[in-house]
Amino acid sequence: MNIFRIGLLLGIRQIQRASIWTNILIVFVMALTFLNLIAVSGILVGLIVGSERALQEKSLGDIIVTTKDNETTIIDTPAFTRVLDSIPEIQDYTVRFKEGAQVEANYKTRRDLSQDKNVISGSIVGIDPIKEDAVTGLSTTVVEGEYLDTSEDGYLLLGALTLDRYTAGFADITGSLENIYPGDTVRVTIGQNTKEFFVKGIINAKAGEVSRSIYIPERELRRLGNRVTQDAEEIAIRLQANTDATMVKNALINSGLAEQAKIRTFNEALPKFLVDIKNTFNVLGTFIGSIGIIVASITIFIIIFINALARRRFIGILKGIGIDRTAIEIAYVIQAGVYALAGSLIGVVITYAILIPYFDANPINFPFSDGILVAEPIGTLVRFITLFIITLLAGYIPAWMIARGNTLNAILGRK
Amino acid sequence: MSQTSTPIITAVGITKSFGSGDLFTTILKGIDVTIMQGEFVAIMGKSGAGKSTLMYQLSVLDEPTSGTLTIAGESIERKNEQERTQFRLQTLGYVFQDYALVPDLNAEENVMIPLVMRGMNWTEAKTVAQAAIAAVGLPTKYKNLPSELSGGEQQRIAVARAVAGKPKILFADEPTANLDSFSSQQVIDLITSLNRDFGQTIVMVTHEREYALGCNRIIHMEDGLIIREEILKPM
Ligand SMILES: Nc1ncnc2c1ncn2[C@@H]1O[C@H](COP(=O)(O)OP(=O)(O)O)[C@@H](O)[C@H]1O
Ligand SMILES: [Mg+2]
Numbered sequence: 153m154n155i156f157r158i159g160l161l162l163g164i165r166q167i168q169r170a171s172i173w174t175n176i177l178i179v180f181v182m183a184l185t186f187l188n189l190i191a192v193s194g195i196l197v198g199l200i201v202g203s204e205r206a207l208q209e210k211s212l213g214d215i216i217v218t219t220k221d222n223e224t225t226i227i228d229t230p231a232f233t234r235v236l237d238s239i240p241e242i243q244d245y246t247v248r249f250k251e252g253a254q255v256e257a258n259y260k261t262r263r264d265l266s267q268d269k270n271v272i273s274g275s276i277v278g279i280d281p282i283k284e285d286a287v288t289g290l291s292t293t294v295v296e297g298e299y300l301d302t303s304e305d306g307y308l309l310l311g312a313l314t315l316d317r318y319t320a321g322f323a324d325i326t327g328s329l330e331n332i333y334p335g336d337t338v339r340v341t342i343g344q345n346t347k348e349f350f351v352k353g354i355i356n357a358k359a360g361e362v363s364r365s366i367y368i369p370e371r372e373l374r375r376l377g378n379r380v381t382q383d384a385e386e387i388a389i390r391l392q393a394n395t396d397a398t399m400v401k402n403a404l405i406n407s408g409l410a411e412q413a414k415i416r417t418f419n420e421a422l423p424k425f426l427v428d429i430k431n432t433f434n435v436l437g438t439f440i441g442s443i444g445i446i447v448a449s450i451t452i453f454i455i456i457f458i459n460a461l462a463r464r465r466f467i468g469i470l471k472g473i474g475i476d477r478t479a480i481e482i483a484y485v486i487q488a489g490v491y492a493l494a495g496s497l498i499g500v501v502i503t504y505a506i507l508i509p510y511f512d513a514n515p516i517n518f519p520f521s522d523g524i525l526v527a528e529p530i531g532t533l534v535r536f537i538t539l540f541i542i543t544l545l546a547g548y549i550p551a552w553m554i555a556r557g558n559t560l561n562a563i564l565g566r567k
Numbered sequence: 568m569s570q571t572s573t574p575i576i577t578a579v580g581i582t583k584s585f586g587s588g589d590l591f592t593t594i595l596k597g598i599d600v601t602i603m604q605g606e607f608v609a610i611m612g613k614s615g616a617g618k619s620t621l622m623y624q625l626s627v628l629d630e631p632t633s634g635t636l637t638i639a640g641e642s643i644e645r646k647n648e649q650e651r652t653q654f655r656l657q658t659l660g661y662v663f664q665d666y667a668l669v670p671d672l673n674a675e676e677n678v679m680i681p682l683v684m685r686g687m688n689w690t691e692a693k694t695v696a697q698a699a700i701a702a703v704g705l706p707t708k709y710k711n712l713p714s715e716l717s718g719g720e721q722q723r724i725a726v727a728r729a730v731a732g733k734p735k736i737l738f739a740d741e742p743t744a745n746l747d748s749f750s751s752q753q754v755i756d757l758i759t760s761l762n763r764d765f766g767q768t769i770v771m772v773t774h775e776r777e778y779a780l781g782c783n784r785i786i787h788m789e790d791g792l793i794i795r796e797e798i799l800k801p802m
Contacts, residue, residue, distance in 0.1 A: 154683050161680070165671040169712075469667040472628055473681050473728070474656020476649075559652075560628045563663070 158475060159482025166459070166487050175491075178455060182495020182543070183502070185448035189535045190503050193437020194525045198511065200430040203521035206358035208418045210288050213245070213388030214397045215404070216421045217413045225383035227412040233387070235407060241395045244286040248386040249278035249373045255314070255366060256339040257329040272314055272327045276340065276366045278373025287390045290355065293362065297334025297353030300369060308340070308349040309367040312356035318363075340366070342376045358522055387413075438535075445539055449546035452491065456484050457550035467555055468562025477555040481548060488547025492540050500536070503527055572802045575736060575768055576602040576625060581634035583620055594620045595631070596791040602736075603802050607762040607769045609779035612788035618772045619740055621788070625770060626659055626738040627651050639735050656684055660729030662739040662758075666721030668713040668728070674700055675709040678728045685732055699731035700724065703757055719750025726757055730767065737761065739771040743778065751778070 167175060208214065217232070219225055226232055229247060236245050253276035256269055281300040285291045290309075291299035300309055312318035316328040329338065336351050349368065356363050373379075391400055397417040404415050460467065467480055508525050515522030554562075561567070583595040594617050602608055610618050623629035624636065627643055636643040639658055646654060655661075668677045678696035683689065697709055703723040705716075713721050722742055729737055739758060743751035759781035761767040771782075779785050783802055787795040 154686060157689065158680050158683055161676060162669075162671065165676070169671045466667070466669050469663065470669065470680075471652060472655065472663075472667075473661055474652055474659075475680060475684050476652060479684070560623055563628070563667075 155476050155479045156482060158479040160486055162479065162483035163486030163490070166483060167490055170459075174455075178451070178491045179494045179498065181448060181451050182491050182539075183498040184495075185444045186496045186499030186536070186539060187502060188444035189438075189441035189539065190499065190527050190532055191507065191525065192440045193434050193531075194503075194507075194527045195511075195516070195523060196433035196437045197430055198524040198526040199516075199518060199521050200426055200433060201526050202515055202518070202523045203358065204422060204426060204430075205524075206521060207361070207422070210290075210293065210357040210359040211361050211388070212418050212421050213287050214391040214395075214418050215389040215401055215415065216418065217387035217389065217415050218421075219385055220412075220414050223413075225381075225385055226387065227383065229381075229383045229387075232409060232412050235404070235409060236387070236389065239400065239403065241392050241400050241403075243390045243392045244283065245387055245389040246279060246284040246287040247370070247384045248284075248388070249370050249377070249379070250385040251276050251278075251342050251373060251377045253366065254341040255310075255329065256341070257332050257336070259339060260337075270330050272329060274311075274314055274364065274366055276342065276368060276373065278370035278377075279367055280370055281367075284367075287388050288362075290362075290367070293355045293357040294353040295356045297351065299353055300367065301352075302369060304352075305369075305372060306347075306349055307352035307368075308338070309353050309355050310338075310351055311363040311365045311367075312354055313360065313363040314366065315354065318354075318356065340368075340376065342373075343378065345376045345378065347372075347376055358520065360520060441535070445542055448539070449542045452488050452543050452546040453550055456488060456547045457553070459487075460484060460551050460554040464554055464557070464562050465565055468557075468559050468564075471555075471559040472563055480555045481551045484551030485544050485548045488543050489540070492543035496536050496539060500532065503532070572603040572605065574601045575604040575606075575639055576600070576770075577635075577637045578625060579635050581621070581624055581631045581636065583617075583624060583629070584632045593632075594791050595624070598624075598634070598791075598793060600625075600786065600793065602768065602770060604735075604768055605762075605766040606784065606802055607759070607767075607782045608771070609782040609785045610770065610772045610788060611774070611776070611779060611785055616788040617791040618788055620791075622738060622740045622770070622772060626661065626736075627655055656681060656732075658735045660732065660734035660737040662722070662725050662729050662737070662742045664741045664744050666713065666718060666725050666745075668721055668724060670713050673710050673712050674705070674716065674724045674727075677713070677724060678731050681728065681732055695731055696727075699727040703727045704753075717750070719746050719753055722746060722750070722754050723757060726754065726761075730761060736768045736770065739769065741772050741774065743773070743775070751775075755781075 217226060233245065233247060236242055252273065254271055254273050256271040258270040281302050285299070295312065300307060310332065314329055315332055316330045319328050332338065332351060334351050334353055337348050338351060339346055339348050391397060401415055401417050409415060470480060471477055508527060511525040515524050578598055578600045581595055581598040582593060584591060584593040586592055598621060610621065612618050624631045641654070675693065675696050678699055679692045682692035682695055687695065700706065700709055703726055705720055705723055708716060708720065716724065742758065743754055746754060755778045758769060758771065762769050773779055780799065783798070783800045785797040785799065786793055787797065
């Protein structure tokens with residue numbers, strides 16, 4: 153206990169007497185190390201989480217209902233939605249009818265039949281524009297022209313990734329519609345039926361699925377697709393804020409709806425590759441951060457080593473007058489610990505008070521994601537503890553090396 | 568003084584050698600010395616005579632090559648490194664040649680830490696340290712860092728640190744070597760008064776004969792041997 157108090161006194165005084173710039177520099181290095189540890193994996197993971205969020209907001213909703221594995225539609229969709237209407241936790245839902253379609257553009261200006269048609273194959277989605285907008289805010293993703301109007305026939309929305317102007321070359325394999333603007337006409341073919349539509353608007357969302365699709369009102373899709381029933385392919389459900397999706401999902405399943413469709417929460421419906429990439433990025437970020445830890449621990453080692461070496465004579469004198477060398481080792485461990493603590497604290501404040509709010513408000517604009525910074529408190533704590541322990545070791549080892557030396561040699565400055 | 572005195576240091580046949588092969592040298596060539604409780608002994612001799620080397624053996628900072636050493640009734644040879652550190656803490660006090668204060672600690676803290684190490688609680692150690700600093704004549708300098716004290720003042724703090732824990736023996740190896748004559752006299756007066764007023768046992772190396780005049784006995788060394796003893800004041 154007394155050994156610890158002496159170690160504490162020596163450690164604190166060493167920090168106090170060190171030059172302010174030395175202290176600032178060391179704490180700065182520690183803060184950067186900590187940030188490196190948090191931010192690299194945080195941004196990599198945040199990239200994917202941003203993309204997941206986009207999927208949740210713009211496509212899947214909080215709960216996504218799809219067809220059972222060997223069915224083509226949600227069985228008795230009207231009965232299904234009647235149950236949804238009765239559940240108070242459900243804020244909105246949107247029923248989607250999906251078909252494969254061919255869309256042809258520039259057919260009026262095509263000079264002769266030997267010229268290639270400007271045609272693409274894509275997924276066409278029939279929606280109730282108002283309900284879809286309530287769930288996914290589809291109208292907010294309109295970047296040119298206007299959103300669909302429920303009362304109008306003969307208009308569609310084109311996903312930006314169907315247009316050459318937005319894909320700028322990289323979609324050559326799948327083809328794209330050339331030189332299309334709102335007000336132009338395109339021909340949509342589903343099966344045997346073809347209809348001409350005006351392009352009402354262009355939509356572009358960070359969820360690639362949305363930007364690759366073509367949207368028309370549901371009754372037009374049912375007409376073109378020769379559909380006789382009201383059965384749809386997909387229902388995306390938006391829950392009231394702070395509602396547990398798993399709970400609602402279980403309630404739906406318990407009311408027998410699983411017989412009619414596959415019901416999954418957003419998390420369950422996430423594409424597996426996203427989850428895999430997220431885990432990979434986390435490992436990658438931690439690995440990159442670990443290099444930072446090694447650099448920081450070497451920095452601390454050198455600083456403490458030089459410091460203890462410069463004080464070797466006084467360490468000898470302390471031992472000479474009867475101070476246990478453990479007290480001296482404790483002093484340096486405390487010194488290293490204070491640097492690690494101060495650095496991490498600054499790192500935590502920067503991360504949670506500045507970086508995370510900043511990136512939430514101004515996500516990094518990646519083509520497929522609004523990248524944010526993700527730093528789970530548990531992960532941060534684990535990284536902090538790791539950094540702290542390694543720093544303590546990096547302080548202890550040089551102190552131990554010097555304090556264990558011969559007392560008289562240290563006092564006399566002999567080798 | 569006629570009271571029966573007890574020996575506090577008994578050294579028999581102490582030798583100290585360094586190196587090996589061609590570099591092998593024997594610095595202490597067989598020292599027999601007994602120092603009594605309450606005695607003030609000065610060691611004198613030319614530079615290189617082996618005075619410091621002898622001091623390191625007697626003060627348990629070093630281990631002799633051969634010979635036996637008994638201090639305060641304890642046999643030193645059997646002690647391991649940790650026990651020797653503990654022994655120095657409990658029994659001995661040191662004043663080194665150049666003021667050996669820890670530069671990061673102020674005067675009071677320098678004096679306090681051996682006391683705390685001995686198990687004294689913080690406030691008590693502080694009180695004792697302040698009293699010791701006042702006793703060496705620097706009652707206003709508790710909070711000064713070593714760098715804010717003159718050489719003489721630092722050495723007086725070093726004396727305070729050495730004696731605050733009431734050691735059985737105080738060792739001082741040329742405590743005035745780096746001081747001007749005024750400060751030297753102050754430090755010598757201080758050390759001398761510790762013996763005169765409190766009966767402190769002291770072993771001190773000095774070059775100046777006048778600084779040894781307050782002693783009971785002067786031991787003269789030459790080439791690793793005691794060549795002569797001079798009794799100034801019989802015990
Ligand atoms: N570690 C050592 N190795 C070899 N020679 C030493 C060592 N320490 C001291 N000496 C030699 O021992 C002699 C006595 O040294 P010292 O005891 O310091 O003398 P003094 O204190 O009387 O001036 C000197 O010649 C010195 O060079
Ligand atoms: Mg000497």
